[in-house]
Structure formats: structure tokens, C-alpha cells
Amino acid sequence: MSTTSNRTATGLTTRGRYVLASRPLARWRTIDLVVTAFLGVAFGLAYWAWGIAYAAPSTALSTIFPPLAGITGAPWLMAGVVGGLVVRRPGAALFAETLAAVVSMIPGTKWGVEVLISGLLQGIGAEIGFAILGYAAFGLGAALLAGALSAPLEAVYEWFVYWTDWDLGYKVAYLAILTAAGAVIAGGLGYLLTRGVARTGALDMLPPGQELREHALGA
Amino acid sequence: MPDQRPVPDPLPDPLSDHGAAGAVVVDGLTWRPYGRAAVVLDGVSFALPPGRRVLLAGASGSGKSTLLRALAGVLESAGAGEASGSVRVDGADPAAAPGSVGLVLQEPGSAVVASSLERDTAFGLENLQTPPEVMRPAVRAALEAVGLTMPTDSSTLALSGGEQQRLALAGALVMHPDVLLLDEPTAMLDDETAQVVRSVVDAVVRERGLTLVVAEHRLGPWVDLVDDLLVLGAGGAVLAFGPVQEVLASHGPSLLAEGVWVPGAPDPVPAHLDVVAGIPAVGMPPAGAATMTAEQVTVVHRTRTLHGTPRTTTAVDAASLEVRAGRTTALVGPSGSGKSSLLGVLAGLVRPTAGTVTAHRDLAPEPTRTDPANWSSAELAAAVAWVPQNATRSFVADTARGELLATSAALGRDIEPLRARADSVLEILGLAGAADTDPRRLSSGEQRRLAVAAALFHAPALVLADEPTVGQDRQTWSVVMGLVDGARRRGAAVAMSTHDPVVIGSADAILALTAAPRGGPQPQAARTLVERVGPLASLAAVLLLLPLPALVHSVRQALAALAVETLWAVVALAAPGPGLRPTGRVRRLVARLAAPALGAVFVGWSSWLLGGHDLTIALVAALRVLALVAPGAIVLPYVDPDALGDQLCRWLRLPARPVVAAGAVLSRFQALTVLWAEISAIRRVRGVADGRGSVARFRQLAATTVALLTGALASATTLAVAMDARGFASVRRRTWLHPAVWRPGDLVALLAGLSVVLTAAAF
Numbered sequence: 017m018s019t020t021s022n023r024t025a026t027g028l029t030t031r032g033r034y035v036l037a038s039r040p041l042a043r044w045r046t047i048d049l050v051v052t053a054f055l056g057v058a059f060g061l062a063y064w065a066w067g068i069a070y071a072a073p074s075t076a077l078s079t080i081f082p083p084l085a086g087i088t089g090a091p092w093l094m095a096g097v098v099g100g101l102v103v104r105r106p107g108a109a110l111f112a113e114t115l116a117a118v119v120s121m122i123p124g125t126k127w128g129v130e131v132l133i134s135g136l137l138q139g140i141g142a143e144i145g146f147a148i149l150g151y152a153a154f155g156l157g158a159a160l161l162a163g164a165l166s167a168p169l170e171a172v173y174e175w176f177v178y179w180t181d182w183d184l185g186y187k188v189a190y191l192a193i194l195t196a197a198g199a200v201i202a203g204g205l206g207y208l209l210t211r212g213v214a215r216t217g218a219l220d221m222l223p224p225g226q227e228l229r230e231h232a233l234g235a
Numbered sequence: 236m237p238d239q240r241p242v243p244d245p246l247p248d249p250l251s252d253h254g255a256a257g258a259v260v261v262d263g264l265t266w267r268p269y270g271r272a273a274v275v276l277d278g279v280s281f282a283l284p285p286g287r288r289v290l291l292a293g294a295s296g297s298g299k300s301t302l303l304r305a306l307a308g309v310l311e312s313a314g315a316g317e318a319s320g321s322v323r324v325d326g327a328d329p330a331a332a333p334g335s336v337g338l339v340l341q342e343p344g345s346a347v348v349a350s351s352l353e354r355d356t357a358f359g360l361e362n363l364q365t366p367p368e369v370m371r372p373a374v375r376a377a378l379e380a381v382g383l384t385m386p387t388d389s390s391t392l393a394l395s396g397g398e399q400q401r402l403a404l405a406g407a408l409v410m411h412p413d414v415l416l417l418d419e420p421t422a423m424l425d426d427e428t429a430q431v432v433r434s435v436v437d438a439v440v441r442e443r444g445l446t447l448v449v450a451e452h453r454l455g456p457w458v459d460l461v462d463d464l465l466v467l468g469a470g471g472a473v474l475a476f477g478p479v480q481e482v483l484a485s486h487g488p489s490l491l492a493e494g495v496w497v498p499g500a501p502d503p504v505p506a507h508l509d510v511v512a513g514i515p516a517v518g519m520p521p522a523g524a525a526t527m528t529a530e531q532v533t534v535v536h537r538t539r540t541l542h543g544t545p546r547t548t549t550a551v552d553a554a555s556l557e558v559r560a561g562r563t564t565a566l567v568g569p570s571g572s573g574k575s576s577l578l579g580v581l582a583g584l585v586r587p588t589a590g591t592v593t594a595h596r597d598l599a600p601e602p603t604r605t606d607p608a609n610w611s612s613a614e615l616a617a618a619v620a621w622v623p624q625n626a627t628r629s630f631v632a633d634t635a636r637g638e639l640l641a642t643s644a645a646l647g648r649d650i651e652p653l654r655a656r657a658d659s660v661l662e663i664l665g666l667a668g669a670a671d672t673d674p675r676r677l678s679s680g681e682q683r684r685l686a687v688a689a690a691l692f693h694a695p696a697l698v699l700a701d702e703p704t705v706g707q708d709r710q711t712w713s714v715v716m717g718l719v720d721g722a723r724r725r726g727a728a729v730a731m732s733t734h735d736p737v738v739i740g741s742a743d744a745i746l747a748l749t750a751a752p753r754g755g756p757q758p759q760a761a762r763t764l765v766e767r768v769g770p771l772a773s774l775a776a777v778l779l780l781l782p783l784p785a786l787v788h789s790v791r792q793a794l795a796a797l798a799v800e801t802l803w804a805v806v807a808l809a810a811p812g813p814g815l816r817p818t819g820r821v822r823r824l825v826a827r828l829a830a831p832a833l834g835a836v837f838v839g840w841s842s843w844l845l846g847g848h849d850l851t852i853a854l855v856a857a858l859r860v861l862a863l864v865a866p867g868a869i870v871l872p873y874v875d876p877d878a879l880g881d882q883l884c885r886w887l888r889l890p891a892r893p894v895v896a897a898g899a900v901l902s903r904f905q906a907l908t909v910l911w912a913e914i915s916a917i918r919r920v921r922g923v924a925d926g927r928g929s930v931a932r933f934r935q936l937a938a939t940t941v942a943l944l945t946g947a948l949a950s951a952t953t954l955a956v957a958m959d960a961r962g963f964a965s966v967r968r969r970t971w972l973h974p975a976v977w978r979p980g981d982l983v984a985l986l987a988g989l990s991v992v993l994t995a996a997a998f
Contacts, residue, residue: 044892045312045955045964046892046896046955046958046963046964047312047313047951047952049892049893049896049897049955050896050899050900050951050954050955050958051948051951053893053896053897053899053900053901054900054944054947054950055944055947055948056900057900057901057904057907057947058907058940058943058944058947061904061907061908061943062936066936067830069936071833071837072929075837078841079844082844082845085841107893111893111897115897119904121867121871122871122904129774129777129778129864129866129867129870130781130863130864130867132774132778133781176784176785177781177784177863178838178860180784180785180856180859181842181845181852181856182845186845205937209937209940209941209944212941213941213944213945213948215633215673216633216673216945217673217675217676218675218944218945218949219948220270220314221313221314221315221952226269226270226315229269
């Protein structure tokens with residue numbers, strides 16, 4: 017695979033097999049902002065729905081081994097991963113995840129304003145994942161990494177806010193489980209979700225949509 | 236006069252430059268979007284002197300919208316591509332002079348960027364850094380010019396479609412454009428509403444001497460309001476440009492052949508189509524029998540606004556209707572008269588607040604179960620075809636062929652023999668090459684045809700369609716009505732909501748609904764104290780509680796903290812001063828506390844398991860969480876997101892563009908909850924929503940989330956275009972209509988937060 021930058025038929029640069037956002041990266045187009053905001057709000061709504069649906073599976077898992085609750089916590093990490101995969105600019109993951117957290121509070125949640133802090137921490141985590149790769153890789157690997165890194169800051173925050181009575185073993189186990197589940201559920205499913213949405217044409221204005229067309233042209 | 240200072244006025248007087256500005260010169264404009272082989276605009280050249288009014292006509296997909304975006308300087312906002320040629324407005328690039336060209340889009344509400352009329356109207360001026368004291372009178376004048384006379388702080392959510400289009404017009408006019416561009420502004424409106432919008436346009440365009448370009452495919456109503464007609468051909472080239480009657484005479488027949496609604500042409504006739512042939516119908520009642528009967532049906536909608544204030548509206552008021560087999564019933568009435576809601580009731584998708592709905596026993600899964608609202612997804616799908624107004628949202632499969640087969644597959648029919656039939660139906664619809672294309676990638680007319688055919692393919696006995704012909708060209712009209720009529724001829728009962736005179740004229744029965752009287756201006760209720768606190772201070776007060784988990788180690792401490800919080804809650808929800816007592820405060824509080832209480836129980840229970848079944852440990856853990864999260868539940872419903880955005884930008888110096896974009900999207904929060912409900916309803920009536928157990932439920936949630944994302948993102952491009960047309964693309968700094976002020980209540984709120992933490996620490 018070539019790692020040199022090429023101009024593509026879409027006028028954007030690619031590195032390897034990824035279509036990147038237009039340069040400079042920090043210069044967001046209106047469509048980038050609006051799409052990230054829509055992702056945040058839509059995920060916020062889904063987060064809120066999950067906040068109602070998750071209770072039963074979470075309780076079941078906690079009965080087996082309390083830190084397993086990390087598995088049912090992982091879907092809440094998805095907006096950051098998807099925001100980063102779709103918009104491919106610094107800050108997209110943080111913006112999407114934070115907004116999703118804010119929106120999920122609006123209809124009322126179990127966690128109140130603390131969700132805002134969670135959103136920020138999860139978003140920063142996902143952002144670190146994309147930054148490590150220089151905002152130049154957006155495949156399954158990048159998604160798994162961003163999903164995994166969404167978890168640690170959040171897990172530590174939860175130690176102090178929700179799981180104050182747990183001993184260190186449980187806390188570490190929770191961190192590990194949330195990280196693994198973040199990679200698989202937020203990262204893996206987020207990656208599939210992005211591809212699925214791109215196929216509908218809804219992302220034609222953004223790198224994943226253009227990537228799809230590039231590959232269609234190349235095939 | 237509240238303000239005696241002379242007002243600086245950098246805006247040109249709209250009348251002083253009458254006829255002087257607004258010259259449009261387009262020279263050799265060619266545009267090819269990346270990823271498309273063919274150009275959308277092909278060497279388009281024309282020139283308009285200031286004040287010229289032009290009607291832009293052409294077949295669907297001839298590039299009318301693209302040309303308007305190019306004239307507005309926002310071509311790149313909607314898609315990357317290759318452009319050549321030039322667009323000049325008074326000699327300059329329109330993108331370099333935001334506001335000089337105003338653009339109003341087709342879909343009502345698609346350009347709304349804020350949650351109140353004044354904020355929305357002021358958006359463009361804010362982007363141009365207009366001082367607030369100049370903005371306020373300009374906003375009032377613009378709203379007055381388009382006839383929106385309600386209080387300027389009214390919610391944009393409460394507007395009808397016609398009012399939304401007039402608001403979009405106000406948002407363009409407030410920037411004092413020289414050129415006004417309208418992209419099918421009345422296509423989605425009923426005749427009366429459309430007439431109001433047209434006369435408002437006519438009045439402001441004449442008064443201000445604006446250059447006007449209107450894209451439309453129903454030419455008739457505009458012909459008398461314009462000077463010239465510009466015709467785009469299917470390849471995106473100018474076919475004709477000249478005085479409207481001359482061009483109509485020379486190019487009318489070819490426009491008609493392209494599907495354009497040319498004035499004076501005979502009404503189109505439904506094509507003779509039958510897409511369900513070969514598939515046995517199930518449960519078809521005998522001709523003339525009442526397939527579905529609604530008696531004294533009332534529907535009351537409760538909508539939750541962003542602020543949590545519930546609003547109730549009576550959508551349907553004691554309506555009765557029999558939909559008979561082999562007959563067509565037209566539901567008519569002005570926007571807001573409950574046509575869609577009544578169709579939803581007949582479809583078993585909306586449970587009426589009062590009254591009964593009874594299906595013919597041939598349709599019912601069991602003789603006693605005749606209320607469709609109680610049927611399973613598959614039972615409902617077997618009997619009912621439902622075509623929503625927005626075809627894009629009706630799709631449940633990822634190929635056009637799959638879309639046709641989806642319900643049959645969900646009903647457990649053998650799909651293999653149906654594939655060939657599906658392909659021949661696609662050919663009938665003009666979609667022969669698109670069998671494996673994602674339906675959401677089709678053009679709007681193609682989507683409409685596919686949506687109707689997909690609803691009918693499995694031969695249901697009841698066909699319900701919401702405005703099936705609105706906004707379509709003559710060809711699609713003919714196919715859509717042909718499909719519906721084909722189903723009727725096979726014995727299906729058909730009910731359609733419609734404003735279309737031709738559809739109404741051909742119906743066997745007509746039910747006229749009247750709009751429920753719109754509640755007058757709500758009496759002003761006194762505001763609670765928490766509403767008088769700034770949003771940032773409210774949030775900061777709640778976040779001050781974050782040390783609580785580290786501080787609280789005993790039941791005594793937790794109870795003390797909760798006691799102080801309760802005290803503050805009583806203060807916060809008090810509403811002293813004149814005005815009506817706000818209602819429902821306690822009920823809403825209890826409802827919102829349910830979730831935190833549940834969360835506290837969960838944490839307590841988890842601690843009980845861990846802490847060696849020690850009740851005290853569990854109680855401390857539960858109360859600690861409750862003390863932390865309950866205040867948020869009290870404060871959050873009263874946070875005004877627009878005001879929060881203002882304060883985040885100005886006090887915390889967050890970058891303006893992301894915050895404003897988030898605010899614009901947040902103002903559609905309610906639209907997204909409606910979309911969610913709509914997607915769930917569609918999946919139910921198409922038969923794909925059944926299944927119990929965690930896996931099925933998770934799959935449901937995932938499918939609905941993908942559909943929600945797709946639907947939301949589909950409106951992103953339109954919103955970006957609308958925002959850029961009002962100068963958002965080039966914003967570095969902006970001004971705000973409303974001041975961000977520090978109020979005494981803000982300090983009280985912070986002290987309240989602090990007092991809780993100190994109490995917990997002291998005990």
C-alpha cells in the first residue's frame with residue numbers, strides 16, 4: 017500500500033486507502049459542523065433510549081460480576097468514534113460525543129449533569145485515538161483504537177463518582193472491561209454503522225462517502 | 236420611545252437603491268459534481284438587469300436547484316465538484332458579499348436555524364457582525380414585511396408550513412438582498428397557503444425592486460408575477476430565455492412532455508398500472524364493504540419541547556369515516572386539520588385518544604381483534620399499505636428490489652418466485668437499472684414511485700397515502716395515481732390526504748376536515764426563579780456538587796445534603812411576581828426524579844451485593860448518587876439552549892461556528908424525535924418490527940438508529956446551504972441579537988450549589 021499523498025478524482029487527498037478531509041484540517045466547512053452536530057443530537061437520542069433499555073442486561077451482567085456492567089456502558093462511547101470516522105477533522109470526536117451526552121440529558125436521565133463530564137472525557141479519549149494516527153487512518157483499526165481509548169478516562173471518573181465502594185481489583189477489572197467493550201462495541205459497531213450510512217448516500221459530502229465512490233471507480 | 240439614541244444604520248435604505256442594484260450576469264457556467272459522469276449545468280449564460288423577475292423551469296433533475304445555489308454563491312456548500320464559467324452579481328462574486336443574494340428553499344422548515352422567530356431572522360445579520368441595536372428594528376421590520384405578526388420571541392416549532400416559508404423569506408430579506416432566489420417555495424404547500432406566500436413575495440419584490448428568480452414546476456400561478464421564463468433542458472443547458480408568454484408558446488409542448496405543469500394543459504391521467512398481479516391477496520373484503528371504520532375519533536398530541544414544557548394540540552376532533560373496498564376516499568382540509576393523524580389512526584399507527592377504529596372481519600387476524608392499533612407488525616403489514624408524505628423515510632431495505640420484497644419477506648412468503656415480478660415492476664416504474672441501488676440514492680420522483688409500489692406489492696386490502704402527489708412532476712403524478720388506482724381496481728379500499736384538485740375530483744368520497752382552532756396566545760405565566768438564572772450559572776451550580784461522592788461517607792451527611800437540596804428546589808421552583816401560576820411543576824419534577832431514583836437504587840443494590848449485604852453501605856451509596864444527580868434533574872428542563880450558546884461563546888470564548896451550528900441542530904431536536912417515531916411506525920406497518928427477546932430488540936434499536944442517522948444527515952446538506960446563504964461560511968467573529976448578562980440570580984445559584992457541598996462537609 018502506498019503511503020504517499022495523492023490527489024483523487026474527488027479533489028481531496030488520500031493517504032493509503034483513506035480519503036482525508038480537505039486541508040487545512042482545522043478549517044471546518046459548514047457541512048462538517050452541521051453533520052457533526054446532527055450526529056451528536058441523533059446519538060444523544062439513541063443514548064437516551066439506551067439509558068432506558070440497558071437496565072435489564074446491565075443488571076443481569078452485574079449479578080454475575082459487577083464490573084461486567086462495562087459491557088453495557090460501551091454503547092455510550094459510539095458517537096465520538098463515528099464523529100471522528102465521518103468528519104475526519106481534529107475535534108470531531110469530542111464535539112459529537114459531548115453533544116450526544118448533552119442531548120441525552122434533555123429528556124431526563126439517571127445521571128443528571130454528570131453525563132456532561134462523561135461526554136467530555138469519552139470524547140477526549142476517542143480524539144486521542146484519532147490524533148495518535150495523525151488524523152490519517154480511518155479504517156477498522158482506527159475505529160477499534162478510538163473506541164478503546166474512549167473508555168479509560170471515563171472509567172477512572174466513574175471510580176470516583178459511582179463506584180466509590182469498589183476495591184481496586186474491581187475498579188481495574190471495570191476499566192479493562194469497558195476498554196475492551198469500547199473497542200468492540202463502540203469501535204467495531206461504529207465502523208460498521210459509518211459504512212452502512214455511507215452506502216445510503218447520506219455521507220456523499222464527506223470523506224467516507226467519497227471513499228466509497230473512489231473504491232467504486234477503482235473497482 | 237425606550238431608546239432615544241440615534242441608531243447607526245449601515246444597511247442601505249431598501250427604497251433608495253430602487254432598481255440600482257441586482258444585476259446578474261452568468262457566463263458559461265458549467266458544473267460537474269465529483270463522482271458524476273455528466274455535467275449538471277452546461278454552459279449556462281444569461282444576464283438579468285436589476286429588478287427583472289424570472290421564472291426558471293425545466294424537467295426534474297435539469298439543474299434548477301444547482302443553478303440557484305450557484306447564483307447564491309453556495310454551490311460548494313452542497314457538494315464538491317468542477318466548476319467553470321462565472322456568476323457575477325453587480326460585478327462581484329456573490330460568495331464574497333453574503334446577504335446580497337437571498338435564497339429560500341423548497342422544504343418548509345429546512346432552513347430554520349434557531350428556536351425563536353427573532354433569533355432565526357437575525358441569523359444572517361449576526362454573521363455580518365451587525366450591532367444589536369441595528370438588528371432589532373431590522374428583524375421586526377422583516378417579520379412585519381412577510382406578515383408574521385405573532386410575538387417575535389415565538390417558537391419556530393409552532394409555525395405552519397406556510398409560516399415557515401415566510402420566516403425563511405424574512406431571514407433573507409433582513410439582509411437587504413438585491414437578488415431573491417426561490418427554489419420551489421410553494422411546492423409543499425396547499426393552494427391557499429401557497430397563494431399567501433406568493434402574494435407576500437410579489438409585494439416585497441415589487442416594493443424593493445428586487446431581482447427575482449423562482450424555480451418551479453407548477454408554472455401557472457407564477458406566470459403573472461414574472462417578466463421572463465428561462466427553460467433549462469435535461470442536460471443542464473439553457474433551452475430558451477425570453478418574455479414568459481413567448482417562451483411558453485414556443486416551448487410549452489416540450490416542457491409538458493418533460494413533465495412540467497404548463498398552464499392551460501389538460502390534467503394528467505393515472506397510468507394504467509397493476510404492480511400486484513400474480514400475488515394472491517389476503518383478506519380482501521367484498522366491494523363496497525367498509526374495510527376500516529373510524530367512529531368519533533379524537534387525537535390529542537402531546538409534544539415535548541426542548542425545554543420540557545409539554546404542549547397539547549387536538550389534531551383530530553371527533554371525526555368519523557368509513558373507507559370502503561374498491562372505493563377512493565379523499566381527506567381534504569387546510570394544513571393542521573389532522574388529515575395525516577386520521578390516516579395514522581386508520582393505519583393502526585396512531586392510537587386515538589377517544590373513539591373507536593374497527594377493521595372489517597376479513598382483515599382482522601382473529602374475528603374479535605378488529606382494532607388495528609393492537610395488531611402485531613406482521614398482522615398490520617398483511618392488511619395495510621401506508622405511504623408517508625416523505626418517501627425518503629419510508630424505506631426499510633438497502634436496494635430498490637429489496638424494498639419491493641421487504642414486506643412479503645417479513646410475512647414469510649416465498650421470495651424466490653417474486654424476484655422476477657419485482658424486477659418487472661421496477662421496469663414499469665422506470666427504475667430498471669436501479670434494482671440494486673440504495674433507494675435513498677434515487678431522485679425524489681423515483682423515490683416516490685418506489686415507495687408507493689413497495690407499499691402495494693404484497694396486495695394489502697387497505698391503502699393509505701399521505702399527500703402522495705405533492706411536489707411531483709406530471710410523469711410521477713401519473714405513475715403514483717396509476718399505482719393507487721390499480722390497487723383500488725383489485726378491490727383495495729383507498730384513503731388519501733390531498734390538496735390536489737385532480738385527485739379530489741376523481742375520488743368516490745370526500746371527507747372535509749377543518750382545522751382545530753389554534754390556541755390563541757397563551758396567557759403569560761410567571762417564571763419560576765430557576766428560569767431567571769442564566770443557563771451557564773445553572774449548570775455550574777450543579778457541577779459544583781461533583782465533590783459530593785468524595786465527601787459523603789455517612790447516611791447523616793447524605794441526608795443533610797439532600798435536605799439542603801430540597802430546600803433550594805422549593806426556592807428554585809417558586810414563581811413569585813405577577814402572572815398566572817405555572818402549572819405542572821410538581822408533576823414534572825416527580826417524573827424527572829424517577830430516573831435518578833432508579834439509578835440510585837441500582838447503585839445501592841450493586842453496593843449491597845458487593846459490601847457483604849450491608850444495608851448501611853447500600854443506603855449511603857444510593858443516597859450519595861441521588862444527592863449528586865437529583866439537582867440536575869430539577870435544573871436541566873429550565874436551561875435554554877440558545878441562551879446557553881450565547882454565554883458559551885461570549886463568556887467561555889468557545890468558537891462561535893461550532894456552538895452556533897450545534898444550536899441550529901438542537902433547535903431541530905423535536906423534529907428528530909418525530910423522525911424517530913415516524914421510522915418506528917414505518918417499520919411496524921411494513922412488517923419488519925416484530926420479534927421479542929434482547930437480540931431482536933437490539934436489532935430494532937440498531938436499525939432505527941441507522942435510519943435516524945440517515946434521515947438526519949439527509950437534512951444536513953440543506954441546512955448547510957441555508958446557513959451559508961446567510962453568510963455563515965465566512966464567519967470569524969459575529970454579534971448576537973440578545974445580550975449575555977450576569978444576573979443576580981446567577982450568584983444565588985452558585986451559592987446554592989456551594990451550600991450543599993459545605994453542608995455535606997460540615998456534618
